[in-house]
Every structure is written in structure tokens, then in C-alpha cells.
Amino acid sequence: MAEPLFDRLALIGIGLIGSSLAQVARREGLVGEIAISTRSKKTLERARELNLGDVYTLDPAEAVSDADLVVLCIPVGACDAMMQTIAGSLKPGAILTDVGSVKMSVIDQIAPHVPDTVHFIPGHPIAGTEHSGPDAGFPDLFQNRWCILTPDKSTSQDAIDRLAAFWRGCGSDVELMEPGRHDLVLAITSHLPQLISYNIVGTADDLETVTKSEVIKYSAGGFRDFTRLAASDPTMWRDVCLHNRDAILEMLGRFSEDLSAMQRAIRWGDAGVLYDLFSRTRSIRKSIIEAGQETPAPDFGRPHEKTRD
Amino acid sequence: MAEPLFDRLALIGIGLIGSSLAQVARREGLVGEIAISTRSKKTLERARELNLGDVYTLDPAEAVSDADLVVLCIPVGACDAMMQTIAGSLKPGAILTDVGSVKMSVIDQIAPHVPDTVHFIPGHPIAGTEHSGPDAGFPDLFQNRWCILTPDKSTSQDAIDRLAAFWRGCGSDVELMEPGRHDLVLAITSHLPQLISYNIVGTADDLETVTKSEVIKYSAGGFRDFTRLAASDPTMWRDVCLHNRDAILEMLGRFSEDLSAMQRAIRWGDAGVLYDLFSRTRSIRKSIIEAGQETPAPDFGRPHEKTRD
Known part of the structure; x- marks a missing residue:
């Protein structure tokens, strides 16, 4: 198995998408360690029972503090509040992305909070099922599906390449697109x-x-x-x-x-x-x-x- | 295998539904012989290649002439014209039914042509796929699906029971309903x-x-x-x-x-x-x-x- 692309992945939210990401990232050796944070204690316990990660915490700031890749797997309306909580704890050099089905609004909510040292690259895997929650996840969810990334022009090409490599490792094809x-x-x-x-x-x-x-x-x-x-x-x-x-x-x-x-x-x-x-x-x-x-x-x-x- | 329910089944039209009926009726031994008629020569030849029946004819009147069960598997707009062609050839005592997704209009089109000696029982199996034509048929199509029959009050109970037994033999549950x-x-x-x-x-x-x-x-x-x-x-x-x-x-x-x-x-x-x-x-x-x-x-x-x- 190749060297992991990221030493530590933080998944904020562990529903269908977060759980599937955890499973495929581990199976494919894409990341060293997985930190999981979610708002509900019950869901966090379930994630632990399913052995989806390595570190579990109800505090998202703690989860992201040492992460090289942070993926927000939360409803698109929750991004602004989440950024207020985690922005100060993001690690310099980290890549911050999301999986939301809307990009303009997510950028409006997230971008103002992102420290200069962090690479923010909005993302959206076009994959899903009708089921929700950590139990609904499975590692093949992204196989053969497209993942759209919508970086702005100032984004580091190296960061885009690394995030694209992560999604390809999950089985997806990657496309860059303008958020609108x-x-x-x-x-x-x-x-x-x-x-x-x-x-x-x-x-x-x-x-x-x-x-x-x-x-x-x-x-x-x-x-x-x-x-x-x-x-x-x-x-x-x-x-x-x-x-x-x-x-x-x-x-x-x-x-x-x-x-x-x-x-x-x-x-x-x-x-x-x-x-x-x-x-x-x-x-x-x-x-x-x-x-x-x-x-x-x-x-x-x-x-x-x-x-x- | 039990005695067939009908000596001869005539299928008028051999698309997805007709082809599936032919296959399940033969597999389950529900009928003795199957006569197939369809408007297009090419489709009839395909039905023959697929070995769906015993008798093949472009003349629907010939197909029904000796049949104890006649099933019209044609678009609902074609019923009136079809009845003008076959009504005079229907066998006394035969059951005539259809599979159309509309019942009031089918009754309006068919009923005036039905001889007194023939039992007309409108029907509709709630089953299908997005594919059409004889190649699309498969014997399990009706398995575990409902078939609705909409006989009027004067219909022979014995005829209803025999047709219901046929559909149950195809794997369906049968429900009686008022056509409207x-x-x-x-x-x-x-x-x-x-x-x-x-x-x-x-x-x-x-x-x-x-x-x-x-x-x-x-x-x-x-x-x-x-x-x-x-x-x-x-x-x-x-x-x-x-x-x-x-x-x-x-x-x-x-x-x-x-x-x-x-x-x-x-x-x-x-x-x-x-x-x-x-x-x-x-x-x-x-x-x-x-x-x-x-x-x-x-x-x-x-x-x-x-x-x-």
C-alpha cells in the first residue's frame, strides 16, 4: 500500500457521506489517522461502535486541530456556525473542503473565516443513497461517480492536486467547475x-x-x-x-x-x-x-x- | 404439474407483457397451447425465434378462433379496431381479457363487440419495466405484483375464478375493483x-x-x-x-x-x-x-x- 496522502483526516459530521469517506479512506490507505466529530453524542457513539475512525470527539475544534485534511460533512446551512467554532483551530497548511450540494452559499459562509494559511477548496461528490446516518455508509459509494471541486483562482495548485488525488483514491473522477x-x-x-x-x-x-x-x-x-x-x-x-x-x-x-x-x-x-x-x-x-x-x-x-x- | 387451466391461450400482441405471459404460462403449465398474433411481421418472427408459443399468425381472428383464454396485450387505443377484427371469431365460452392501464375506455371500446357467449373480464397487471418488445419479457415479471380485474356485476363468477386462478398461477395477487x-x-x-x-x-x-x-x-x-x-x-x-x-x-x-x-x-x-x-x-x-x-x-x-x- 502506498504512503498515505494525508497524515490525519478530520471528518466533521459522520452521516452517509462521512461514514463512507471514513471507510474508503481507511480501506485504500489514503490517510494515516481519522478523527471524527459530530454534534450528537449518540451518533458519535455509533461511529465508534462501527469503528469508523481513530479519534472521536464532540468538539470539532479538537478534531481539526491536528488534521491535514478537514472534510465538512454537514448540512449546507450549518457551515457558517461550524466555521466560527473551528476556524481558530485549523492547522496551518491544512486543506479544508466540504461535500455540500450547493457551492455559492457554502463559499459565502466559509471563505470569510478561513485563515490565510489554510487551503479552502469547496467540493461535492455526486453520490448518495436514500439512507442517512453512519450505518448507511459503505466504502464503494463514490466508486465511478464524479466529484466536483470549485476552487477559486487564488487556490494553490498543489493543494487542488492533493485533494483531487484523495477523491480519485476514493474511486471518483474529479472535475473542476466554477461554483455558480x-x-x-x-x-x-x-x-x-x-x-x-x-x-x-x-x-x-x-x-x-x-x-x-x-x-x-x-x-x-x-x-x-x-x-x-x-x-x-x-x-x-x-x-x-x-x-x-x-x-x-x-x-x-x-x-x-x-x-x-x-x-x-x-x-x-x-x-x-x-x-x-x-x-x-x-x-x-x-x-x-x-x-x-x-x-x-x-x-x-x-x-x-x-x-x- | 397440474392440469392446464386453459387448453389454448391466445396472446394478441407480444411485447413486454405478452412475452412475459407466454413464458410464465408455459413454465407453470397454466395452458395447453399458446397462439400468438401480432401486427408486425418482424415482431412475430422474433416471437417465433424466442419460441414463445406454439402457433404464430398475423391474423388475430385466426389466433382467437380456438382459444379458451384471449388476452389482448395491445395499446389501449387499439382495442376498438381489434374487436372489430376478432369479435366474430371468438369461441363460445371463451374468456376475453386485456392488460391495459386504463379500464373505463377499454370497456367502452370492447364491451359493445363481445358476443353473449363470451366472458369479458377487463384486467390490468401492475407490473412492467422500461423495456418493450418480445425480448424484454421474462417469466417472473408478475411475481408478487397485483393484478386488478374489473368485471361488471353480470359476469360469471366461474369465469372470474378461472381468470383469477390464471393470474395467481403467474405469481400475482388478484384484486377486484370497479373500473372507474x-x-x-x-x-x-x-x-x-x-x-x-x-x-x-x-x-x-x-x-x-x-x-x-x-x-x-x-x-x-x-x-x-x-x-x-x-x-x-x-x-x-x-x-x-x-x-x-x-x-x-x-x-x-x-x-x-x-x-x-x-x-x-x-x-x-x-x-x-x-x-x-x-x-x-x-x-x-x-x-x-x-x-x-x-x-x-x-x-x-x-x-x-x-x-x-
Whole structure:
């Protein structure tokens, strides 16, 4: 196994992403020691039981004090307060990064607190599942997924290279992007799908004409596909909405406009418009499969054998 | 193996559903002989190559003439024309059913043509994948899924029992339902999710600010979940829209109303409303998993190991 890239990694927050990072970093020998800090005592104890790190503390300032790489794995709305706590304890020369799904707001919250001696490189691994918490983590989460870094022009190239090497070691491809562009791209590839999923599950839940048990029984007709995203962590997604507001509202506006056009075509029985709309969308899935970002197995590869009786 | 339930099954249409039915009916010994008819010569030849049946014909009237069970596996908009072709050839005592995702319109199209000696029982297996055509079929498709039958009050109980036994033999649970209720329930559990998926993929495809290659690369952020349904057969779904218009427009209206409320909460930064909305949707997925209609594996059980390089 090669020399570790960093002597000490501090993970602030140990949910799905933090736990997965701890597991892959250790498996691949990317870091010497792992310090874990989280707000909840219960979660910290669970991380210890799962043996995710080497040092466990409820004090994030303590966790970062000796770390060469600090990764904030917390909701995007919590960055400013966290920086007020840890900024003074960051080690000179350390790299500070995050994993948040929004970058402009995270930069606004973090950058003002960063000491001159610390390299701040915002980051976002495009990977996840619908499960949360330290138990949800697994070391292959980042395998074959993209990690976007959004450094500014003054950032040390050496620091960027070292952080990119860390993510590649986790199995990811790395892309550099301007933070505003990141927020726009993610608004369509992630935030809008998430909000649409929450919305349709909410609509179904509210119906007085169709019972919840009917929705559950017949969900294999398509509905169940949406329930996966809608089972994601509510705090994380509340913060994404609040912190990427403009890009999200822009995408929601476009989506609603298109939906109104479809609704009109259905009302007026415009078969040609509907057929054309339903035909153009197949190729994009094919491209996603070819890009290695989706399984070619039918039905996401869900099991179809008998699972009860 | 038990005595077959029907001496001869005629499958009119041999796409995903017809092909899966042929395979499970043969594997389970549910029928003696299988006659297959489809409009396209190429598809019929493919069915023959796949050895899906015993008799192959381009003439549906010939296929049904000696059949005890006739299953129409065709788009819901094609039922009236098909009945004009086959009604005079149906065997006295035969059961005629279909697999369409809409029931009121199918009944309107089929019932006027059905001879008094034939038992017409509309049906709908709540099962499918995003793939179409005879190659997409597999015998476990109906396993552990619901099949809804919507007979009217004058239908022979014996015929209902025999058709229900056939579907149970295919691995399904059977439920009887009033056709109007079916169309309402499916509008929320299947048709709305389908249309929302088509719409969001269309919105992404139309963006001038984010490139298609960015949408593809970062689709693991959630977008790819929607591309599965959006890859479904466009003819089938065009027909569903045209034939379940009122229920679909009702559900689209409610969805849009709810989306506007969410949009407003995002615009005004109403954190409490967003958190509550995002919290209430987890339990429904849990119930769907408990009902055996979804896998508990994270990310639909998609593979997370390395798949390229």
C-alpha cells in the first residue's frame, strides 16, 4: 500500500457521506489517522461502535486541530456556525473542503473565516443513497461517480492536486467547475428531481379519493420510483432549498411551464405532441448508461423473484 | 404439474407483457397451447425465434378462433379496431381479457363487440419495466405484483375464478375493483409518475444553460431515477393519456397546486414548511417495502462496484 496522502483526516459530521469517506479512506490507505466529530453524542457513539475512525470527539475544534485534511460533512446551512467554532483551530497548511450540494452559499459562509494559511477548496461528490446516518455508509459509494471541486483562482495548485488525488483514491473522477455553474447544473440534475419526488409523494399522501393502502399496493406502476429520493434526509434538503434558491426557482419555473404544455396536450387530445414528447426521452437514459452512471439492467436491477409468501 | 387451466391461450400482441405471459404460462403449465398474433411481421418472427408459443399468425381472428383464454396485450387505443377484427371469431365460452392501464375506455371500446357467449373480464397487471418488445419479457415479471380485474356485476363468477386462478398461477395477487376506481387509483400510482418523468427529462433536454453532457455526467444526483420511466414505450403512454384524460388532469392539477406551494415556500425561505414536507414522505416508502412492492436495498440495489476503467 502506498504512503498515505494525508497524515490525519478530520471528518466533521459522520452521516452517509462521512461514514463512507471514513471507510474508503481507511480501506485504500489514503490517510494515516481519522478523527471524527459530530454534534450528537449518540451518533458519535455509533461511529465508534462501527469503528469508523481513530479519534472521536464532540468538539470539532479538537478534531481539526491536528488534521491535514478537514472534510465538512454537514448540512449546507450549518457551515457558517461550524466555521466560527473551528476556524481558530485549523492547522496551518491544512486543506479544508466540504461535500455540500450547493457551492455559492457554502463559499459565502466559509471563505470569510478561513485563515490565510489554510487551503479552502469547496467540493461535492455526486453520490448518495436514500439512507442517512453512519450505518448507511459503505466504502464503494463514490466508486465511478464524479466529484466536483470549485476552487477559486487564488487556490494553490498543489493543494487542488492533493485533494483531487484523495477523491480519485476514493474511486471518483474529479472535475473542476466554477461554483455558480455547479449550482445551476445541480439544480437540474439533483435538486429539481429531489423536489419533484417530495412533491408527488406529498400529493399522493394528501388524496382523499384514493387510500394510502391503494397507493402502496399499486406503487409498482411507477410511483415507487419516486419514493426513493423522497426518503432522503429532510434537514439536508431543506438547507439545499434555502441555499440554492435562485437556480432551483428557475428550474421549477421551467418544469412547471413544460408541465402546463403537456397538460394542455392531454386536455385537447393532441396525440402527436404527446407521442413526440414521450419519444425524445429514451436516448438520454441510453447515454447515462453508456457513461457508466446507471445500470443497464431493467427496473434498476430490482429483484423480481418471489420475495414473500 | 397440474392440469392446464386453459387448453389454448391466445396472446394478441407480444411485447413486454405478452412475452412475459407466454413464458410464465408455459413454465407453470397454466395452458395447453399458446397462439400468438401480432401486427408486425418482424415482431412475430422474433416471437417465433424466442419460441414463445406454439402457433404464430398475423391474423388475430385466426389466433382467437380456438382459444379458451384471449388476452389482448395491445395499446389501449387499439382495442376498438381489434374487436372489430376478432369479435366474430371468438369461441363460445371463451374468456376475453386485456392488460391495459386504463379500464373505463377499454370497456367502452370492447364491451359493445363481445358476443353473449363470451366472458369479458377487463384486467390490468401492475407490473412492467422500461423495456418493450418480445425480448424484454421474462417469466417472473408478475411475481408478487397485483393484478386488478374489473368485471361488471353480470359476469360469471366461474369465469372470474378461472381468470383469477390464471393470474395467481403467474405469481400475482388478484384484486377486484370497479373500473372507474381503477382509473383513479392508477392515475396517481402510475400515470402521474410516468408523465412527471417524461416532463422532467424533457425540461432537462431543453436547457440551453446546462449541456446535455453535464446532465448525463451528474445524473447520479437524482435525475437518473426519472429516466427509467421516461424510457417507456411512447405509443402505450400516448394512449393512456388520451384514454384516462379526466383522472390524469385531476391528478396533474393537484400536483401543480402542491408544487406551487412548495415553490412559494422556497422563494420566501419558509424553512419549517419545507422541513415538514420533506419529513412526511419517508414513511410511505417504508410501507411499500413492507408490502413487498419494493426492495429495501439502498439505491434500488443498483450495483456500486466499479463498472468501468
